[in-house]
Amino acid sequence: MTLLENDPDAGLEPLEFTVTRNLAAAPAARRDEILANPGFGTHFTDHMVDICWSVRGGWHRPRVQPYGPITLDPAAAVLHYGQEIFEGIKAYRHADGSVHTFRPDQNGRRLQRSARRLALPELPVEWFIQSLRELIAVDGDWVPSGADQSLYLRPFMFAKEAFLGVRPANKVAYYLIASPAGAYFTGGVKPVSIWLSEDYARAGKGGTGAAKTGGNYASSLLPQAEAYENECDQVVFLDQDRNVEELGGMNVVFVYKDGTIVTPQSDSILEGITRDSILQLARDRGHKVEGRAVSLDEWRQGVASGDIVEVFACGTAAVVTPIGVLKGRDFFDEQPVGELALSLREELTDIQYGRREDKHGWLVRLDA
Numbered sequence: 001m002t003l004l005e006n007d008p009d010a011g012l013e014p015l016e017f018t019v020t021r022n023l024a025a026a027p028a029a030r031r032d033e034i035l036a037n038p039g040f041g042t043h044f045t046d047h048m049v050d051i052c053w054s055v056r057g058g059w060h061r062p063r064v065q066p067y068g069p070i071t072l073d074p075a076a077a078v079l080h081y082g083q084e085i086f087e088g089i090k091a092y093r094h095a096d097g098s099v100h101t102f103r104p105d106q107n108g109r110r111l112q113r114s115a116r117r118l119a120l121p122e123l124p125v126e127w128f129i130q131s132l133r134e135l136i137a138v139d140g141d142w143v144p145s146g147a148d149q150s151l152y153l154r155p156f157m158f159a160k161e162a163f164l165g166v167r168p169a170n171k172v173a174y175y176l177i178a179s180p181a182g183a184y185f186t187g188g189v190k191p192v193s194i195w196l197s198e199d200y201a202r203a204g205k206g207g208t209g210a211a212k213t214g215g216n217y218a219s220s221l222l223p224q225a226e227a228y229e230n231e232c233d234q235v236v237f238l239d240q241d242r243n244v245e246e247l248g249g250m251n252v253v254f255v256y257k258d259g260t261i262v263t264p265q266s267d268s269i270l271e272g273i274t275r276d277s278i279l280q281l282a283r284d285r286g287h288k289v290e291g292r293a294v295s296l297d298e299w300r301q302g303v304a305s306g307d308i309v310e311v312f313a314c315g316t317a318a319v320v321t322p323i324g325v326l327k328g329r330d331f332f333d334e335q336p337v338g339e340l341a342l343s344l345r346e347e348l349t350d351i352q353y354g355r356r357e358d359k360h361g362w363l364v365r366l367d368a
């Protein structure tokens with residue numbers, strides 16, 4: 001099986017990147033200091049990838065250049081109408097020093113789906129994966145080797161044409177930056193508490209919920225602040241029929257007492273690659289898996305009756321996180337704690353870090 005089987009872009013010629021080395025790259029001692037305690041999203045590697053797109057020229061001028069500020073015209077469409085999409089994917093260092101990423105074809109395809117919804121051009125998946133390799137070729141030393149550490153890769157694309165009319169931009173930029181990431185949980189995985197957002201929705205029917213676009217995250221910030229005010233870690237959103245959608249940045253999964261695993265499915269939810277992988281691992285273990293609507297009532301009644309035995313959230317950043325509490329304006333439901341979330345988490349991270357056989361061919365080596 002080839003990686004990009006059935007991909008219309010398979011067989012494209014690779015892009016020819018111009019590489020400009022960063023003469024002010026962090027000295028090795030400074031880099032090691034950062035990698036010893038990287039946190040999340042605050043430190044960046046020495047380089048970034050940049051590819052231009054225009055209606056006339058298509059994708060052109062692929063570059064690897066020193067990481068640094070981007071110059072934008074104040075009329076750039078992204079600053080006014082939010083025509084922007086992004087991805088999140090990690091690079092993992094294996095015990096033998098090699099660097100791998102996980103299912104990049106899936107992120108590449110999701111970036112294309114997001115692009116379609118936001119009227120942006122689709123970057124071929126092969127070139128998306130090539131951009132990851134190009135960055136690792138110059139910044140591979142930034143992939144940390146500590147337990148549960150990774151290099152978080154952030155591809156993004158935005159409308160840079162200077163034009164205030166409301167229409168898809170004729171000039172677009174694709175960038176890739178990278179940020180070393182520490183273990184999400186220090187001292188073991190802890191269950192999270194979830195605030196039910198009753199006043200604010202994340203997405204609507206026919207909206208942009210399934211796309212990874214900045215506006216979805218901008219609209220989640222106020223409800224997320226409400227979650228903090230109510231002493232909760234994360235917020236969960238409902239749709240217009242009071243079905244469960246997802247958290248601000250993670251999908252939700254329910255485990256029933258007969259072993260069936262159920263996850264909300266609709267065209268307003270981001271299709272998580274972690275969720276897809278976890279559900280495949282569960283199927284491999286013989287679990288029945290269903291993607292369907294799950295109402296808030298089904299969740300609350302299922303927990304109260306003992307039909308639901310575990311609830312967890314999943315996404316690239318935190319991998320799998322048990323949900324310990326669901327809190328609303330007038331209720332506080334403790335959630336049942338089980339073993340499945342953590343055992344699936346361990347299986348998935350073992351594959352990602354090369355500690356267990358990769359039966360599905362999910363890993364792609366980036367440094368060779």
Ligand SMILES: Cc1ncc(COP(=O)(O)O)c(C=O)c1O
Nearest residue numbers: 249250251270272273274315316
């Ligand atoms: C809104 C939202 N849902 C779900 C996910 C999980 O997706 P994935 O597993 O591909 O990271 C993410 C983030 O990454 C997200 O931002």
